[in-house]
Amino acid sequence: MPVEVHVPPLLQKVTNGVKTLRASGSTVNQVLSDLNRQFPGFTSEISDDSGQLHRFVNLYVNDEDVRFLQRMETPVKDGDVVSILPAMAGG
Amino acid sequence: MSLPTLTPQDIQRYHRHLIIPDVGSVGQRKLKAAKVLLIGAGGLGSPTAMYLAAAGVGTIGIVDFDVVDVSNLQRQIVHSTRNIGRSKVESAKERLLDINPLIEVVGHEEPLTSENAFRLFEQYDIIINGCDNFPTRYLANDAAVLLKKPLVDGSIFRFEGQANVFLPGQGCYRCLYPAPPPPGAVPSCAEAGVLGVLPGMIGVLQAIETVKLILGIGKSLQGRLLLFDALEMQFREVRVRRDPDCPVCGDHPTIHELIDYEEFCGMPPRESSVEAPVAVAV
Numbered sequence: 001m002p003v004e005v006h007v008p009p010l011l012q013k014v015t016n017g018v019k020t021l022r023a024s025g026s027t028v029n030q031v032l033s034d035l036n037r038q039f040p041g042f043t044s045e046i047s048d049d050s051g052q053l054h055r056f057v058n059l060y061v062n063d064e065d066v067r068f069l070q071r072m073e074t075p076v077k078d079g080d081v082v083s084i085l086p087a088m089a090g091g
Numbered sequence: 092m093s094l095p096t097l098t099p100q101d102i103q104r105y106h107r108h109l110i111i112p113d114v115g116s117v118g119q120r121k122l123k124a125a126k127v128l129l130i131g132a133g134g135l136g137s138p139t140a141m142y143l144a145a146a147g148v149g150t151i152g153i154v155d156f157d158v159v160d161v162s163n164l165q166r167q168i169v170h171s172t173r174n175i176g177r178s179k180v181e182s183a184k185e186r187l188l189d190i191n192p193l194i195e196v197v198g199h200e201e202p203l204t205s206e207n208a209f210r211l212f213e214q215y216d217i218i219i220n221g222c223d224n225f226p227t228r229y230l231a232n233d234a235a236v237l238l239k240k241p242l243v244d245g246s247i248f249r250f251e252g253q254a255n256v257f258l259p260g261q262g263c264y265r266c267l268y269p270a271p272p273p274p275g276a277v278p279s280c281a282e283a284g285v286l287g288v289l290p291g292m293i294g295v296l297q298a299i300e301t302v303k304l305i306l307g308i309g310k311s312l313q314g315r316l317l318l319f320d321a322l323e324m325q326f327r328e329v330r331v332r333r334d335p336d337c338p339v340c341g342d343h344p345t346i347h348e349l350i351d352y353e354e355f356c357g358m359p360p361r362e363s364s365v366e367a368p369v370a371v372a373v
Binding site: 055083085090091 | 131133134135136220221222223224225228245246247248249250251252253267268269270271272276277278279280285290316318323327328329330331332334
C-alpha cells in the first residue's frame with residue numbers, strides 16, 4: 001500500500017534531492033526496505049551495521065513517534081505519512 | 092510574589108499590550124517580573140532577545156563566550172557591523188538596551204558548562220535554547236529538568252527548523268532524542284550552511300512561546316514538535332511524549348547530576364579536565 005515518506009535534507013543525497021517519496025509496505029520496516037530498493041544505501045544512512053535505527057533519528061507515522069507504537073513493526077496503511085527526523089543542533 | 096507596578100513610562104511604551112484583554116496591566120507586570128535566560132546570542136538568540144526586550148521582559152540573561160564575526164551578521168541581527176570583534180554578550184546588551192532601556196540585561200560572558208549551569212539557571216524562570224551544538228543541548232536539557240525549569244527549544248539546519256517547549260515533568264529533549272549523533276554525523280550550520288532568515292522564524296516562535304508561558308495564556312508547544320520547511324513554506328507538527336524510560340525525567344531516572352556532555356557526545360577528552368567548556372552559538 002502506498003504511503004508518503006518525508007525525507008530530511010541529510011537523506012536527500014541518496015534520493016537525488018527528492019524530499020517527498022512514495023513507498024509500499026504494511027509496516028514501517030517494509031516501507032524502509034522498499035525505499036532501500038528504490039534508493040540503494042537509503043537505510044544505511046539512518047541505521048547502524050546491525051540494521052538498528054540510529055537513536056538520533058526519529059520515525060513518525062503521521063504525527064506519532066514509532067518508539068511509542070510498535071517501533072519498526074508499526075503498521076502503516078494507504079495514505080499514511082511517514083516522516084524521518086534526525087536531530088538538528090544549529091542555532 | 093507580588094508583581095512590580097508599571098511606571099508611566101511603561102504604560103506609554105506597552106500601550107498596545109495593555110489594551111489586549113489577555114495581557115493587560117497584570118500581564119505586562121508579569122512580563123516585567125519575568126527573568127529569562129538565553130543560551131547563545133546567535134542566530135536564534137538574536138530575534139528572540141530583541142522581541143523579548145521590546146515586549147518588556149524585565150530581566151534577560153544571555154550566556155555566550157563568543158565574539159562577533161563578520162560571517163555571523165548574515166543572520167545574527169542583534170549584532171552590528173561596527174561590533175565585529177566585540178563580545179557577543181556586550182554587543183547584544185547594547186542593542187537590547189537601545190531597543191528598551193526599561194529592562195535589565197545581564198551578560199554571562201562564559202561558556203555554559205556542567206560546572207556553571209545550575210548557578211546560571213537558578214537565577215531565571217525560563218531557559219531559552221539558541222545554542223548550536225549537541226553537547227550544549229543535552230547539558231541545557233538536563234540542567235533544566237533537574238532544576239524543574241521550562242525550556243523553550245529551537246534548532247535550525249539550512250532551510251528547516253524545529254521548535255518546541257519542554258515543561259517540567261512533561262517530557263524532555265532526551266525523550267525526543269535519546270542519544271546524540273556521533274561527531275560529524277549531523278553537520279553544523281558552520282559546516283552545512285543556513286539560510287540567514289530562517290533563525291528569524293524559529294527564534295520568533297521561541298519568543299512567542301516564552302511570552303505565552305510568562306503570561307500563562309494560550310496553548311503552548313509543549314508535547315508538540317513544530318517543523319518548519321522554508322522551501323515548501325510549510326509547517327507540520329509531530330507529537331512529543333514523555334518517555335517513562337528516560338534516564339533524566341523518566342519514572343526511574345539514572346541521571347541525577349550533570350555529566351561530561353562532550354564525552355557523552357563522543358568527543359575526545361580534553362587535555363585539561365578542570366573545566367570542559369562547551370561551545371555556544373557560533
